[in-house]
Each structure stands twice: as C-alpha cells, then as structure tokens.
Amino acid sequence: MRNFIEKMRENDLVIDIEEEVSSVYEAPKIAAGTDKLVFFHKLDGSYRSVMNVTASRKAIALALGYNEDELVENLSKAEYSGEVNYKGRHYMHPPNLFSIPIMKHFPLDAGRYLTSAVVFSEYGGVRNASIHRMLVLDEKHLAARLVEGRHTHTLLKKALENGEKLPIAITIGTHPAVTFASCTRVPENKELNFAAELMGGSLDVYECSNGVLVPDAEIVLEGFIGKDMTDEGPFVDITGTYDPVRSAPVIEITGMHVKNDPIYHGILPAGNEHKLLMGMPYEPKIYRTVAGVTTVRDVLLTTGGCGYLHGVVKIRKNTEGDGKNAVMAAFAAHTSLKHVVVVDEDIDIRNMEDVEYAIATRVRGDRDLMIIPGVRGSSLDPSRIGDGLNVKIGVDATMEMGKKDEFIRAEWD
Known part of the structure; x- marks a missing residue:
C-alpha cells in the first residue's frame, strides 16, 4: 500500500493532514469532503492513517494499471x-x-x-x-x-x-x-x-x-x-x-x-471508496453477461444509485429485443441491482443528463418499462421487504430499430 500511496502522490492525488485529528467523527468528516487520498499524520495524536485510497475511478485505474476508460472491458x-x-x-x-x-x-x-x-x-x-x-x-x-x-x-x-x-x-x-x-x-x-x-x-x-x-x-x-x-x-x-x-x-x-x-x-461508510469497491467489481460481471445476449459497449453502476443499486448499460442493438434482453442479463449478473437503464452507443453513460435525455426521448412507458415484483434485491436497501425482497425496474431507453433517422441529434461539425 505504501508504494501505491507514493504513486497517488506523484499524480497529485494526496492531501496531507499534518495537524492532530480525532478518529471519532473528525477524520471521516474530512475524508467526506474530497475524493483524493487523505493522509492523516497524527490521528489521535500519534498514528498514521489513510482514507479515500481508491475513492475515484482514476485511483482504481492507477492501482490496477489500466486506462480509466477501458477499466470495465x-x-x-x-x-x-x-x-x-x-x-x-x-x-x-x-x-x-x-x-x-x-x-x-x-x-x-x-x-x-x-x-x-x-x-x-x-x-x-x-x-x-x-x-x-x-x-x-x-x-x-x-x-x-x-x-x-x-x-x-x-x-x-x-x-x-x-x-x-x-x-x-x-x-x-x-x-x-x-x-x-x-x-x-x-x-x-x-x-x-x-x-x-x-x-x-x-x-x-x-x-x-x-x-x-x-x-x-x-x-x-x-x-x-x-x-x-x-x-x-x-x-x-x-x-x-x-x-x-x-x-x-x-x-x-x-x-x-x-x-x-x-x-x-x-x-468511509457510504463514501465514494465504499461505493466503488462494493459496486464496481460487478460491472465486469454485468458486461460479460450482457455480452452473451447482445453487443455490449460499457457498464456503469452510478454514484447516485449508491454505487450498487442503479446501473446503466450501453449496447449496440442487433435485434429489436436486445434492450430488454440486456435488462434481464444485468439483473441476472447482479442480484442486488434495483433499477437498470439500457441505452444506445451515442449516450455518455457517465453523464446522467445524457442518460436522462435517452429516457426522455426514447422511452414509452407502456412498451419500454419492465417491472418485476417480489424478487431478491439488496438487504441494505431501506425500501426492501423483510431482509431483501423488492421490486426491480428495467428501462429500455434505446432507439426503435429502423427509425434511427428520427432520433438524430443536431450538432455542428
């Protein structure tokens, strides 16, 4: 871990806290204010401690030796x-x-x-x-x-x-x-x-x-x-x-x-490091499973979805049913997933406004929503029934095949 801390320091991703900090509430509060690695040099007076070691995808990419944009693949x-x-x-x-x-x-x-x-x-x-x-x-x-x-x-x-x-x-x-x-x-x-x-x-x-x-x-x-x-x-x-x-x-x-x-x-519980380490390892699994039913381009478990409960899957449709097949594959790969949105290749899945745009312009509620009640979800979800039962919703936010010209987005060269 020490070698990795130095690598983070070389990439200007470390904040050093030299003053004395308490391990009760104070250090967690400081870590909550940044995604950079926080190095406490005097925790409770004499201890050294780090938080946010991998609180960003950039940090995980550095740790694993992959390009950030190609992590999941x-x-x-x-x-x-x-x-x-x-x-x-x-x-x-x-x-x-x-x-x-x-x-x-x-x-x-x-x-x-x-x-x-x-x-x-x-x-x-x-x-x-x-x-x-x-x-x-x-x-x-x-x-x-x-x-x-x-x-x-x-x-x-x-x-x-x-x-x-x-x-x-x-x-x-x-x-x-x-x-x-x-x-x-x-x-x-x-x-x-x-x-x-x-x-x-x-x-x-x-x-x-x-x-x-x-x-x-x-x-x-x-x-x-x-x-x-x-x-x-x-x-x-x-x-x-x-x-x-x-x-x-x-x-x-x-x-x-x-x-x-x-x-x-x-x-930090519920911090970005927690969310990334808990959810991100499922992204490659979802990627592989969706690849079994259609052409998959990328997968993201979103920060707003606690890094665990909400997913966005980018695909290239080959047949009209691919969007819904991708929804079912994602739920099969990650049983704690609660809501998943499947989008086309032109959507930036790391931009939630772009994902919302796909839902706004490509979804018809009577046709593109999949509601699955009474299935196993996450025991951590406060809306659960008992210790894990819940309702899952899949959203097929892909364009209807054969009508792509009607969805062309205006842009300048």
Missing part, C-alpha cells in the same frame, strides 16, 4: 491466473485492538468499526477473501456482519457443522489490487490469484500460525470464528442510512502482526 477479460508465492510465516504478538486507531464514523454507530479489513478464511481446502464490517467489542473480539449464503458464512457453517471453529486472518492496509480482488465474485479459491493477476502476474503471501495465507499488509490479525453470537449495528452502510441491529458471529483475535510505524486504512 479489461476487467471483464480476467482469467484469475496470477501466481501466488509462499514467502514464509508471520510471527504473531499478543493482540490488542485498542492499539489500532479504529474509527467511529457516525453518531448512531454501535461503536468503532473496521471498514477496510479483508477477511481471509480457509476450511476444507477452500480459501476465500472478502471485506466485512467488524465492530470492536473489546481488545480481542470483533462482531462481523457475514451475509448469509456468501462464502465466509458458508465456510463458517461447514466448520460449525463439524464441531470446529473457522480459522481466519484479517489484513488492514493492503495494496488496492488485493482489496479490489477481495470485493469481486471470482471462482472458488481464486481471490489471491486474481489479485496476483491485477498486480502484474504474481503476489507474495505469508502464513499465519493458524494456517491462513495473507498478502503483505500494514496490520495482520489472526483468529477464529466460532458459534458465539452478539448484536451488531447500527452501522451506516452503502445507502448512507443506518443498517439495523442484527445478530452476528463473534471473532476471537488470537494474534497480531504490525509493521513498524503502520499506516491504518479506513474506508
């Missing part, structure tokens, strides 16, 4: 084939979560939360890496929000069925390519290989004393998830609203490895 071609190199074991010290400047972000949050931490888990020959929000309970315990049916929850369920605990390791302050890979749905066991591919082909990993492999990080925590449960929440999630209190598994931290003068990484 290039990511859609991923082969998850990077090489993972074993470099030895981490020596662990007794853990103390209170020695880390973990932030409290908003007034009604249940407490201090780890937000950037990647959870590496391993059981029965299956490895997984994913980000989970984790509430600090005391110096050795965390409560983790594990979404039911996702890989970490599935591995925990298998371990508990066998009367065992799930060994895990938590990294804070990894290279953004590792963070991005951990946010991406990839084939089983392939998160580290995907991270290696994004970093140029190889990635060094280290073994924790519980057997879990982790990449280089500023801070590494190791431990186990067992059968103990506790209340977790409220917490501000992707929509900027408070996610409710739920019962969550307890993580027992048994060891801790910290670099000299570590740099803590915090992600």
Whole structure:
C-alpha cells in the first residue's frame, strides 16, 4: 500500500493532514469532503492513517494499471491466473485492538468499526477473501456482519457443522489490487490469484500460525470464528442510512502482526471508496453477461444509485429485443441491482443528463418499462421487504430499430 500511496502522490492525488485529528467523527468528516487520498499524520495524536485510497475511478485505474476508460472491458477479460508465492510465516504478538486507531464514523454507530479489513478464511481446502464490517467489542473480539449464503458464512457453517471453529486472518492496509480482488465474485479459491493477476502476474503471501495465507499488509490479525453470537449495528452502510441491529458471529483475535510505524486504512461508510469497491467489481460481471445476449459497449453502476443499486448499460442493438434482453442479463449478473437503464452507443453513460435525455426521448412507458415484483434485491436497501425482497425496474431507453433517422441529434461539425 505504501508504494501505491507514493504513486497517488506523484499524480497529485494526496492531501496531507499534518495537524492532530480525532478518529471519532473528525477524520471521516474530512475524508467526506474530497475524493483524493487523505493522509492523516497524527490521528489521535500519534498514528498514521489513510482514507479515500481508491475513492475515484482514476485511483482504481492507477492501482490496477489500466486506462480509466477501458477499466470495465479489461476487467471483464480476467482469467484469475496470477501466481501466488509462499514467502514464509508471520510471527504473531499478543493482540490488542485498542492499539489500532479504529474509527467511529457516525453518531448512531454501535461503536468503532473496521471498514477496510479483508477477511481471509480457509476450511476444507477452500480459501476465500472478502471485506466485512467488524465492530470492536473489546481488545480481542470483533462482531462481523457475514451475509448469509456468501462464502465466509458458508465456510463458517461447514466448520460449525463439524464441531470446529473457522480459522481466519484479517489484513488492514493492503495494496488496492488485493482489496479490489477481495470485493469481486471470482471462482472458488481464486481471490489471491486474481489479485496476483491485477498486480502484474504474481503476489507474495505469508502464513499465519493458524494456517491462513495473507498478502503483505500494514496490520495482520489472526483468529477464529466460532458459534458465539452478539448484536451488531447500527452501522451506516452503502445507502448512507443506518443498517439495523442484527445478530452476528463473534471473532476471537488470537494474534497480531504490525509493521513498524503502520499506516491504518479506513474506508468511509457510504463514501465514494465504499461505493466503488462494493459496486464496481460487478460491472465486469454485468458486461460479460450482457455480452452473451447482445453487443455490449460499457457498464456503469452510478454514484447516485449508491454505487450498487442503479446501473446503466450501453449496447449496440442487433435485434429489436436486445434492450430488454440486456435488462434481464444485468439483473441476472447482479442480484442486488434495483433499477437498470439500457441505452444506445451515442449516450455518455457517465453523464446522467445524457442518460436522462435517452429516457426522455426514447422511452414509452407502456412498451419500454419492465417491472418485476417480489424478487431478491439488496438487504441494505431501506425500501426492501423483510431482509431483501423488492421490486426491480428495467428501462429500455434505446432507439426503435429502423427509425434511427428520427432520433438524430443536431450538432455542428
């Protein structure tokens, strides 16, 4: 991560905060005012910390080594084939979560939360890496929000069925390519290989004393998830609203490895870094799925749609039904997607006025709206029914084939 911070600095994308800043509300407020990487040199008096590490598409492009305009297309071609190199074991010290400047972000949050931490888990020959929000309970315990049916929850369920605990390791302050890979749905066991591919082909990993492999990080925590449960929440999630209190598994931290003068990484809940890391990894998946039904040009999950719930898909129609087929493909690729708009090649999907223009001039409500009630959506959407059911709407905002001349937009050469 340190090398990436310097790369961001070379591109004038770092703001240094030299004065003392509190980890309770103050640092998150400062980060909310910019998309640049914010480097706090005196967090809570003596700690170093960064926020907004990848709060813009330009930053993600720098991290992954792609042209910003070709990010989605290039990511859609991923082969998850990077090489993972074993470099030895981490020596662990007794853990103390209170020695880390973990932030409290908003007034009604249940407490201090780890937000950037990647959870590496391993059981029965299956490895997984994913980000989970984790509430600090005391110096050795965390409560983790594990979404039911996702890989970490599935591995925990298998371990508990066998009367065992799930060994895990938590990294804070990894290279953004590792963070991005951990946010991406990839084939089983392939998160580290995907991270290696994004970093140029190889990635060094280290073994924790519980057997879990982790990449280089500023801070590494190791431990186990067992059968103990506790209340977790409220917490501000992707929509900027408070996610409710739920019962969550307890993580027992048994060891801790910290670099000299570590740099803590915090992600602002509902900030642009959160939105991009949560939603953008789905864009290549939508791209690939839509490519199976028509010619796809680009995909965007919009900032106004929380980076997760609203999508715009640009296509070149080959048959009259392609717009609606693209809608269905997008919903199949990203089940939390709530509303999607499909547009023609002449629309700039990163300009919401242009997208609105397509809806205004190319949509007939009786013909071009697809309303799908009673389907699984996002558990984070405040309008959900229960813990996830919702109504999805697709908008075919493409021109009717054979009538393109009627939609020519006036312009000067």
